[in-house]
Amino acid sequence: MEEKKFEGxxxxxxxxxxxxxxxxxxNIERSVEHVPGVLSAEVSYVLSSATVYYDPHRVGEEQxxxxxxxxxxxIKETLAERTRTFWKERRSFIFLCLSGATLGLSxxxxxxxxAPRHLPNTLAVVxxxxxxxxxxxxxxxxxLIPDLNVDTLVSIxxxxxxxxxxxxEAATVIFVxxxxxxxxGLTVGKTRKAIASLIQLSPKTAxxxxxxxEVQVPIEDVKPREVVIVKPGERIPxxxxxxxxxxxxxxxxxxGESIPVEKEVxxxxxxxxxxxxxxxxxxxxxxxxxxxxxQIKRLILEAQTQKSPTQRVMDRFSRYFIPAIILIALATxxxxxxxxxxxxxxxxxxxxxxxxxxPTAVVAAIGNAARQGILIKGxxxxxxxxxxxxxxxxxxxxxxxxxxxxxxxxxFNGMDExxxxxxxxxxxxxxxxxxxxxxTEKADEFGLNIPHPQAFENFRGKxxxxxxxxxxxxxxxxxxxxxxxxxxxxxxxRFSESKQxxxxxxxxxxxxxxxxxxxxxxxxxxEGAKEVIDRIRKExxxxxxxxxxxxxxxxxxxxxxxxxxxxxxxxxxxKVMRVKEWKRKGxxxxxxxxxxxxxxxxxxxxxxxxxxxxxxxVATETADIALMADELExxxxxxRLSRKAxxxxxxxxxxxxxxxxxxxxxxxxxxVTMILGAIMHQASxxxxxxxxxxxxxxx
Numbered sequence: 001m002e003e004k005k006f007e008g009x010x011x012x013x014x015x016x017x018x019x020x021x022x023x024x025x026x027n028i029e030r031s032v033e034h035v036p037g038v039l040s041a042e043v044s045y046v047l048s049s050a051t052v053y054y055d056p057h058r059v060g061e062e063q064x065x066x067x068x069x070x071x072x073x074x075i076k077e078t079l080a081e082r083t084r085t086f087w088k089e090r091r092s093f094i095f096l097c098l099s100g101a102t103l104g105l106s107x108x109x110x111x112x113x114x115a116p117r118h119l120p121n122t123l124a125v126v127x128x129x130x131x132x133x134x135x136x137x138x139x140x141x142x143x144l145i146p147d148l149n150v151d152t153l154v155s156i157x158x159x160x161x162x163x164x165x166x167x168x169e170a171a172t173v174i175f176v177x178x179x180x181x182x183x184x185g186l187t188v189g190k191t192r193k194a195i196a197s198l199i200q201l202s203p204k205t206a207x208x209x210x211x212x213x214e215v216q217v218p219i220e221d222v223k224p225r226e227v228v229i230v231k232p233g234e235r236i237p238x239x240x241x242x243x244x245x246x247x248x249x250x251x252x253x254x255x256g257e258s259i260p261v262e263k264e265v266x267x268x269x270x271x272x273x274x275x276x277x278x279x280x281x282x283x284x285x286x287x288x289x290x291x292x293x294x295q296i297k298r299l300i301l302e303a304q305t306q307k308s309p310t311q312r313v314m315d316r317f318s319r320y321f322i323p324a325i326i327l328i329a330l331a332t333x334x335x336x337x338x339x340x341x342x343x344x345x346x347x348x349x350x351x352x353x354x355x356x357x358x359p360t361a362v363v364a365a366i367g368n369a370a371r372q373g374i375l376i377k378g379x380x381x382x383x384x385x386x387x388x389x390x391x392x393x394x395x396x397x398x399x400x401x402x403x404x405x406x407x408x409x410x411x412f413n414g415m416d417e418x419x420x421x422x423x424x425x426x427x428x429x430x431x432x433x434x435x436x437x438x439x440t441e442k443a444d445e446f447g448l449n450i451p452h453p454q455a456f457e458n459f460r461g462k463x464x465x466x467x468x469x470x471x472x473x474x475x476x477x478x479x480x481x482x483x484x485x486x487x488x489x490x491x492x493x494r495f496s497e498s499k500q501x502x503x504x505x506x507x508x509x510x511x512x513x514x515x516x517x518x519x520x521x522x523x524x525x526x527e528g529a530k531e532v533i534d535r536i537r538k539e540x541x542x543x544x545x546x547x548x549x550x551x552x553x554x555x556x557x558x559x560x561x562x563x564x565x566x567x568x569x570x571x572x573x574x575k576v577m578r579v580k581e582w583k584r585k586g587x588x589x590x591x592x593x594x595x596x597x598x599x600x601x602x603x604x605x606x607x608x609x610x611x612x613x614x615x616x617x618v619a620t621e622t623a624d625i626a627l628m629a630d631e632l633e634x635x636x637x638x639x640r641l642s643r644k645a646x647x648x649x650x651x652x653x654x655x656x657x658x659x660x661x662x663x664x665x666x667x668x669x670x671x672v673t674m675i676l677g678a679i680m681h682q683a684s685x686x687x688x689x690x691x692x693x694x695x696x697x698x699x
């Protein structure tokens with residue numbers, strides 16, 4: 001059980017047992033919503049949980065729990081209740097087996113004709129009582145709410161069939177219904193387990209350093225700022241920062257990255273990730289329920305309890321559907337005079353497939369996405385993402401790496417590239433400027449061993465001067481060269497200016513006051529970004545725009561490289577205006593950004609998608625969808641999965657409506673028997689679930 005307090009209202013999440021189908025979830029919702037003081041209730045059949053928002057001044061938790069248990073359901077809470085729930089679950093299976101065994105004997109004795117005449121009917125009645133007891137009990141409790149559900153239809157059908165002497169048919173209908181519910185439970189259980197595996201990654205214990213000793217303590221006893229020891233082959237128990245050692249961390253559980261990431265002193269690591277090799281000590285920054293994993297777990301569970309727009313429509317539809325079916329069955333009986341036809345209509349028209357069509361698809365898709373490092377915050381966002389027509393993308397940190405890199409080196413005076421880079425990196429070794437870091441990183445790529453300069457001088461905003469082995473080096477802008485009296489050849493100046501028009505920064509390098517070359521630095525497009533854009537277009541999105549606050553020259557270079565249109569020199573509020581303009585055109589708009597500078601635009605779009613959210617709380621909270629890893633490749637995967645989910649939902653609903661309609665029409669003509677109707681009804685529910693489970697496969 002989990003409880004949270006909000007301004008003026010409270011929220012309680014309860015795990016519930018004995019939910020057989022989607023209609024059971026609706027029963028609980030209606031029962032709870034009838035309680036004065038309850039603001040809203042959302043029950044997930046797939047997750048077997050209820051989320052209730054209520055006014056704590058008007059209603060208490062116990063009243064809410066009573067409303068859940070009133071229709072015959074159990075709350076997983078205390079050991080005694082869990083024990084009772086365990087036997088309740090087994091009791092249903094026992095009833096199913098006993099009902100099936102006695103029914104089987106009834107048909108066998110009836111076929112062989114050697115037993116007394118009354119024995120087949122007696123066994124059928126026993127089977128009917130054993131199997132019908134839980135169904136009739138649920139129907140009576142639902143009527144007391146008052147409400148109607150699938151059990152009400154089945155109970156009326158079974159009692160009516162028994163009343164006209166069709167004992168074996170009535171028992172068979174009940175058995176088929178119980179068997180169908182059992183198979184549904186097994187099938188949906190696979191989806192439930194797939195989701196549970198994502199949120200049960202936190203280890204139970206942790207090794208911490210206390211008073212100079214390594215001690216193993218329960219995870220809930222670890223305190224912030226404590227030193228936690230992580231050994232090879234262990235799962236990380238807390239969020240923290242490495243203070244000694246190094247490790248190869250598999251972050252796939254959070255980000256979907258398949259390759260382990262090398263972590264060293266100063267790097268952040270997260271709870272639930274796995275230490276492939278190496279050992280380290282970390283300073284705990286977030287523990288227990290404050291970790292990133294716990295935050296993601298809460299968001300996943302909340303996402304799957306929130307109903308999508310389609311599901312809400314279907315739930316409202318089912319409230320009117322059941323009374324309508326009862327009237328149709330009654331009218332058929334009055335017109336034809338055949339009660340069997342009316343009974344069959346009650347059996348075939350149960351809206352189980354209709355109720356299950358949307359939530360099973362939504363939960364399967366959200367679970368699949370979470371396994372791939374994509375956090376979708378609810379069915380509404382999944383459906384909306386499936387309808388996106390326009391994709392707007394931030395430049396810095398989204399389409400580009402968001403940090404300067406050396407992109408070109410121009411050599412003068414016969415010096416080779418490595419030598420020029422050696423002297424430039426030596427001069428910049430003590431500088432903390434981002435451009436200096438770009439040069440030293442490039443030197444590292446070449447495997448150069450760069451010494452510290454013997455003398456160093458920094459000219460803020462212009463460049464640096466350094467000396468090494470009696471040789472002087474200057475690295476800086478053309479303005480720096482002028483102030484130092486270094487003459488730049490005209491052709492070199494023109495070449496530098498042409499590169500600057502493309503959005504690059506030019507740094508001149510002199511050795512002993514002679515121009516030796518130019519290093520060009522800029523933010524670079526992410527590797528594979530062009531292929532990602534092409535894949536997005538293949539998913540049917542023709543309108544792809546880049547929105548950036550950078551200059552026209554930079555935006556033009558990136559836009560040409562990626563083959564997309566752009567708008568440049570936009571302030572954050574202007575990005576919001578552009579998003580709203582696209583929405584006014586009737587487009588469903590998704591905005592992709594880093595979740596920090598782009599928070600207003602992410603919030604304004606129909607769907608806000610934040611990249612690299614594993615490192616930022618702002619991104620996870622602001623966006624509707626968060627890509628946990630800093631990987632652009634997740635976007636076409638997200639689009640494809642959401643569109644496939646939307647297709648599956650439509651397939652499920654069309655199939656359920658068409659199937660029910662055809663069966664009802666056939667039943668009114670007397671072409672469907674009660675037993676066949678029960679089998680067809682359960683088959684439709686299972687087909688819908690199986691169709692939804694296709695979304696669990698990686699796309």
